[in-house]
Amino acid sequence: MPKIKLSEKTISQIKEICAQFDNQEGELINVLHQVQSKLGYLPAEVQEVIAKELNMSVAKVYGVVTFYSFFTMLPQGEHPISICMGTACYVRGAEQVLSEFKRQLNIEVGETSPDGKFSLSSLRCVGACGLAPVVTVGEKVYGRVSPQQVGKIIAEYQEGCPSEAQSA
Incomplete structure (x- = not known):
């Protein structure tokens, strides 16, 4: 899958959502829901920003994203x-x-x-x-x-x- 370049605005939005949940690791699912509702999906680059903001491994974020069927790493249709x-x-x-x-x-x-x-x-x-x-x-x-x-x-x-x- 090709890497995407996140805009500064997108990175800022992700950081704001993480901050709304006090950058708490225990709020990962809530953060993922909010970010996906804002961006439409959760590509690897977005997961990396979330992991950094919540001070956790990217592997843990990826594990949650791939475990729950609600989350998607691919852009969704309208x-x-x-x-x-x-x-x-x-x-x-x-x-x-x-x-x-x-x-x-x-x-x-x-x-x-x-x-x-x-x-x-x-x-x-x-x-x-x-x-x-x-x-x-x-x-x-x-x-x-x-x-x-x-x-x-x-x-x-x-x-x-x-x-x-x-x-x-």
Whole structure:
């Protein structure tokens, strides 16, 4: 993966977020959440700044980033799509829903569409098992999703604003 050059503004933003949590090592997950929400992802160069500010090893930061499925080291699409693959969702057809997203977007899990609109990931559990299978697009949760609904969900975001009627 090619190295990226962080701007002084970006480095300053990361340092400010770390300072909000008193540069405490125990606040690593909170820092990572805040930084990812600001920058969209956590490349190695960002992790290095966080490690320095929290006075910890880059390996420890990397370990947390790669352990939790919420964090990503790759730039995400404008509309990140996640399909829950937890037991309840899997049993109720999440694999077919994921296959349909892959087919319609012509991307694999971990990839972003060429236009930058969509990225695709799978999660271990969303925690909404009663709504299985569950799909999230950004912060919006869709429950009891079937492969036949995938096109309609994608179309909502291609057109602009998602309708409230579709959310669970």
